[in-house]
Amino acid sequence: MKNMKIFSLKTLLLVFIAVVISSCERTLSGDVVFATFPNNPEVFIDGFSGGLEYLPFAGSKLDAFTVDSEVRVGEFGASMRFDVPNVGDPAGTFAGAIFPDNGGRDLTGYDALTFYARASQGSTINEIGFGNDFGDNTYLVALNNLKISTAWTKYTIPIPDPSKLVAEKGMFWYAAGAEGPYGHTFWIDELKYEKLGTVAQPRPAIFGGVDKTEDSFNGATFTIDGLTQTFNLASGLDQTVAAAPSYFEFKSSNVDVARVSELGVVTVVGAGEATITALLAGVKAKGSLTITSSGNIALAPTPTAPVADVISLFSDAYTNVPVDFFNGFYGGSTTETADIVINNDNLKYYTKLNFVGIEFGNPTVNATAYNFLHLDILTNNSTSSNFQIKVRDRGSNGVLNTDIFTGNPLPDDKEITFTVTPAQITNGEWLSIDIPLTGDIATQKNNLAQIVFVGDIDFLLDNLYFYK
Amino acid sequence: MKQGNTSISKAPAVLRHAFLSVTILFLAFGCGDDTQTVVTRTELVMQDEFNKDGSPSSDLWGFDIGNGSNGWGNNELQYYTDRRENVTIQSGHLIITAREESFKGSNYTSARLLTKGKFEQQYGRFEARIRLPWGQGIWPAFWMLGADIDTNPWPAAGEIDIMEFRGQEPTLILGSVHGPGYSGGEAISKSYSLTNGRFDTGFHVFGIEWGPNFVNYYVDNVLYNQITPADVTGEWVFEKPFYILINLAVGGSFVGSPNDETVFPQTMLVDYVRVYK
Numbered sequence: 001m002k003n004m005k006i007f008s009l010k011t012l013l014l015v016f017i018a019v020v021i022s023s024c025e026r027t028l029s030g031d032v033v034f035a036t037f038p039n040n041p042e043v044f045i046d047g048f049s050g051g052l053e054y055l056p057f058a059g060s061k062l063d064a065f066t067v068d069s070e071v072r073v074g075e076f077g078a079s080m081r082f083d084v085p086n087v088g089d090p091a092g093t094f095a096g097a098i099f100p101d102n103g104g105r106d107l108t109g110y111d112a113l114t115f116y117a118r119a120s121q122g123s124t125i126n127e128i129g130f131g132n133d134f135g136d137n138t139y140l141v142a143l144n145n146l147k148i149s150t151a152w153t154k155y156t157i158p159i160p161d162p163s164k165l166v167a168e169k170g171m172f173w174y175a176a177g178a179e180g181p182y183g184h185t186f187w188i189d190e191l192k193y194e195k196l197g198t199v200a201q202p203r204p205a206i207f208g209g210v211d212k213t214e215d216s217f218n219g220a221t222f223t224i225d226g227l228t229q230t231f232n233l234a235s236g237l238d239q240t241v242a243a244a245p246s247y248f249e250f251k252s253s254n255v256d257v258a259r260v261s262e263l264g265v266v267t268v269v270g271a272g273e274a275t276i277t278a279l280l281a282g283v284k285a286k287g288s289l290t291i292t293s294s295g296n297i298a299l300a301p302t303p304t305a306p307v308a309d310v311i312s313l314f315s316d317a318y319t320n321v322p323v324d325f326f327n328g329f330y331g332g333s334t335t336e337t338a339d340i341v342i343n344n345d346n347l348k349y350y351t352k353l354n355f356v357g358i359e360f361g362n363p364t365v366n367a368t369a370y371n372f373l374h375l376d377i378l379t380n381n382s383t384s385s386n387f388q389i390k391v392r393d394r395g396s397n398g399v400l401n402t403d404i405f406t407g408n409p410l411p412d413d414k415e416i417t418f419t420v421t422p423a424q425i426t427n428g429e430w431l432s433i434d435i436p437l438t439g440d441i442a443t444q445k446n447n448l449a450q451i452v453f454v455g456d457i458d459f460l461l462d463n464l465y466f467y468k
Numbered sequence: 469m470k471q472g473n474t475s476i477s478k479a480p481a482v483l484r485h486a487f488l489s490v491t492i493l494f495l496a497f498g499c500g501d502d503t504q505t506v507v508t509r510t511e512l513v514m515q516d517e518f519n520k521d522g523s524p525s526s527d528l529w530g531f532d533i534g535n536g537s538n539g540w541g542n543n544e545l546q547y548y549t550d551r552r553e554n555v556t557i558q559s560g561h562l563i564i565t566a567r568e569e570s571f572k573g574s575n576y577t578s579a580r581l582l583t584k585g586k587f588e589q590q591y592g593r594f595e596a597r598i599r600l601p602w603g604q605g606i607w608p609a610f611w612m613l614g615a616d617i618d619t620n621p622w623p624a625a626g627e628i629d630i631m632e633f634r635g636q637e638p639t640l641i642l643g644s645v646h647g648p649g650y651s652g653g654e655a656i657s658k659s660y661s662l663t664n665g666r667f668d669t670g671f672h673v674f675g676i677e678w679g680p681n682f683v684n685y686y687v688d689n690v691l692y693n694q695i696t697p698a699d700v701t702g703e704w705v706f707e708k709p710f711y712i713l714i715n716l717a718v719g720g721s722f723v724g725s726p727n728d729e730t731v732f733p734q735t736m737l738v739d740y741v742r743v744y745k
Binding site for chain 2: 195196197198200201234237
């Protein structure tokens with residue numbers, strides 16, 4: 001991380017003058033309570049405001065930011081110039097930085113961060129906002145995919161709840177990538193906090209405003225995502241920003257079933273039903289999570305195979321090889337997949353199953369010297385249908401070749417199907433499955449790339465690995 | 469507003485009265501010299517503080533019901549009712565609610581109250597304290613029509629729009645007069661904007677002071693326009709009794725239709741209506 005500190009003597013002088021002038025005109029009453037932190041609203045007007053630093057993100061083009069005195073709003077000073085690199089630029093893959101004032105500022109008297117921006121071409125700033133301090137980012141705010149044009153235009157990033165920002169360090173941050181293969185330049189000026197008085201009609205949301213339901217178990221955790229705050233601005237248009245969990249006050253309707261932390265992590269602690277909701281500055285957020293917990297479940301048996309004899313795809317007992325995804329969301333698939341953590345054991349929870357594919361093609365698994373695929377599953381809703389596991393070798397051509405009508409492998413792919421019958425499944429008990437790597441893949445298992453589950457049960461998956 | 473399209477500003481009126489407006493602004497924000505005021509609040513002759521929960525008093529208020537002719541002449545989308553869902557008094561406020569619902573062939577319901585045949589007056593100060601609704605396609609208004617409209621059809625009857633508001637322009641209201649030769653899109657109109665606020669987050673007083681050959685327009689304590697016979701491009705038809713209307717329209721040519729961002733229901737809260745002699 002590159003750490004540059006930039007002072008603008010002129011800005012400091014201006015601030016000094018402003019203080020002197022205002023102190024001539026004001027008389028303070030005996031009731032005045034002094035703020036602990038300065039409430040300077042300016043971030044970058046004609047130059048840096050006092051105390052502001054520039055810290056680019058790791059991996060970004062470190063010198064993407066410069067002060068430009070040629071392009072600016074107004075007759076004097078300078079603007080902030082950002083040069084987004086081309087794809088493949090060795091100096092960095094994107095432009096991005098934070099601009100903190102590590103002394104902290106009291107922003108409670110403002111309702112928005114505003115600025116003027118223009119770009120060398122119509123383009124998108126992927127993320128732009130405030131509250132990023134390379135620390136806890138407690139009050140992080142991001143306006144995602146802000147489209148800017150080639151003309152200077154004023155933009156407004158509303159503060160989800162100004163009363164929280166009593167000592168904010170993260171004055172401004174951004175991240176932007178190339179448009180297509182080519183980079184571009186954009187400028188920001190007159191960057192400051194304002195009390196607009198027109199930021200109104202707050203409509204917070206969690207889970208993107210959706211009322212979600214989950215069947216779960218003791219020890220399972222969920223992270224509340226899709227946290228946003230939406231305001232109507234003076235333009236009459238809505239503006240939505242992504243807001244950090246700390247702006248919200250989360251609540252569980254039944255703390256004997258599920259508890260929720262101030263950071264929005266839900267932990268299931270008992271059997272029954274609980275609904276998680278949230279408030280932001282006293283306004284009820286749209287969206288919720290209703291958990292139906294079946295209480296305690298046992299964890300899967302701990303694997304006993306020696307580390308040297310295992311290629312693991314998903315297990316806490318081993319180091320896992322790269323997996324592209326645990327749900328390919330193939331056309332026609334209804335299957336949903338959730339990450340569940342019970343007592344530090346990571347599980348995949350598959351629901352609404354018809355079929356679902358796991359792929360691991362980067363790189364493929366060479367199981368020539370391995371004899372079995374192992375997995376542990378647990379379900380609470382066994383049915384009269386078979387549960388099938390398909391293991392696919394994609395051959396030497398580097399792609400999976402599947403008959404789109406039958407799902408069968410096309411040459412040069414090879415596949416085996418292993419069937420678990422309903423009689424083998426007991427609700428609420430872990431079933432350990434060991435599949436011999438024989439049959440069609442007995443002599444071609446050096447490019448294993450896919451595992452498919454077919455059936456209609458909801459199940460937990462753990463310890464998915466190849467072994468000798 | 470009754471049958472109007474987009475109102476237009478009239479530059480000469482603005483220029484002519486710029487000096488007056490500046491003077492009033494100075495007084496309003498000045499040193500509190502009570503001896504000079506243009507705001508006349510003496511001899512209250514009608515008031516409704518909406519202090520009794522339930523339906524508005526039938527002694528004072530009637531209702532327009534239905535979807536009018538061509539959406540009340542403006543292609544408005546709502547069906548007006550007098551149901552509690554659309555109009556009620558609670559906690560000291562008249563609450564007019566626009567809802568998105570299928571009702572007798574319309575997709576929205578709302579309400580329109582009027583004092584026709586119950587309270588009609590020539591001249592005076594007419595004011596209401598209102599918190600406005602918001603969003604694309606939302607069109608509340610506090611306005612007046614000439615009491616002889618049944619025998620002297622609009623626009624000859626005359627119309628005084630004390631306040632009109634486009635939900636998609638939350639910082640701005642309009643005050644207008646319509647008459648023969650200056651109606652609809654040709655109305656004599658001026659807007660007033662809040663610089664650090666908006667009309668849907670708190671109450672504001674919208675008023676006119678109307679006398680022989682003038683109508684003065686106020687928001688809170690700010691006089692922002694005066695319209696006289698010299699400003700209108702036709703006959704001055706404001707020397708006779710008018711009645712009051714309060715309504716919350718949805719859609720129509722003045723505002724356009726609601727869109728995906730428009731939140732329903734929308735409520736217009738009226739704290740009081742007062743008329744001075």
